[in-house]
Every structure is written in structure tokens, then in C-alpha cells.
Amino acid sequence: NAGVTQTPKFQVLKTGQSMTLQCAQDMNHEYMSWYRQDPGMGLRLIHYSVGAGITDQGEVPNGYNVSRSTTEDFPLRLLSAAPSQTSVYFCASSYSSLKGGINYGYTFGSGTRLTVV
Amino acid sequence: AQKITQTQPGMFVQEKEAVTLDCTYDTSDPSYGLFWYKQPSSGEMIFLIYQGSYDQQNATEGRYSLNFQKARKSANLVISASQLGDSAMYFCAMREGPINFGNEKLTFGTGTRLTIIP
Secondary structure (H helix, E strand, O other): OOOEEEEOOEEEEOOOOOEEEEEEEOOOOOEEEEEEEEOOOEEEEEEEEEEOOEEEEOOOOOOEEEOOOOOOEOOEEEOOOOHHHOEEEEEEEEOOHHHOOOOOOOEEOOOEEEEEO | OOOEEOOOOEEEEEOOOOEEEOOEEOOOOOOEEEEEEEEOOOOOOEEEEEEEOOOOOOOEEOOEEEEEEOOOOEEEEEEOOOOHHHOEEEEEEEEEOOHHHOOOOOEEOOOEEEEEEO
């Protein structure tokens, strides 16, 4: 039972490069989300999705794109990396209350540590 | 205004003592949920405990309990008989809105780093 799988675990990018952070879950969770964690700021929501084909912006969406073509996958794309995007990125999933699930706890991936130089 | 406030950036506690980690929240929604997560040095986020705004009793999970004071808008985490393995970062988080309206977004506090001293 893999839970939430994030790849890669570590990545170094040059300013201006693009890349995709992968997130996959095998728990049939409808809700998936991306957070970034910066020192002293906790976790901040970037984008989220309540099901395949449905995405929406969180607190800090600028510079990131997402899509949700399947229930299992929720990739996060950095369009043109900037040093301000140096952070640890977490993907999280849960059952969605829209589909009758009760969300008492989210499952997080192990994180991707991204450095933009 | 901060929705979740954790005022203790760091705490040092003697092993076997009880620990209280503070969390206050701000919402005008009558329906909400409060979560605590543990982040050890390895980096993963571990769900500890959940309290719903309409729950009549304080949540408990093993050595973890949540001291929920609704009028004060506080949701402190209490760890009984602390262990060395409790050393970690602890985050309080809130979900606003009724659970049957698809309100899944979590807002996190800035965290408290707990260090247990042998």
C-alpha cells in the first residue's frame, strides 16, 4: 500500500527552467492538493483538486500549474523556475466530503526538496 | 489576520513530563475542523488527532489529547508522558466549512519545534 508517492525527492533547477513534480496516490482519494513549506511560514496551499478534471487555486498559486486527468495523479508544473520557489513541496490527499467521504486526516507524500539557483 | 496561530516557536521538555502545545484559531464559520500533525526530522507529515467544531468531547488518541476550548478559540495539543521520539515539529491546522460541502482546504500554523531532553 504505497499511499501518496512524490517524485523526485530532491531537485536542483536553474532559474528559468521548467519541471514537473509528480504526485500519485493509490487510495482512490478524490481530493488532492499541493503545499509548499518554507521556514517560519508553515505549509501554504498552492493548488488543489476535488476530483478528476477539477482544479482550483490556493493561497500561493503564482508560477505553478496543475491538471488532474485521473483520480490517481496530480502533477505540479513550475513554468519558469525562480529562486523564490526554492522550498519543500508536499502533496496531500484525502477522501472528499463531496463524494460522501469523511475527511478526518490527510495523507501526505514524503516531500520534494527543490532548490532553484 | 492569521487563521492559525502557534505562539511557541520552540519548546524544551524533560522526558516523561507532559507537554502542551498551544494553538489558537480564527474563523467566523460555525463548522470547522482542527488537526494536529507531527513532522519529525525525516520530513514526513504524520496525522495525530482531529477535533470537529461540533464534537462534544475533547479528542484523544493514545498519548495525544486535544484541549478544545471553543469560546477561547483554542485547540491545544497535550502529549502525556513525553518520549524522546516526540522530538519533532508540530503543526496545528484548520479546515473551515461543513464537511459535506467539499471544504477540504487546510490552513496551517507556523509550527512549534518540540525537543525532549533525556
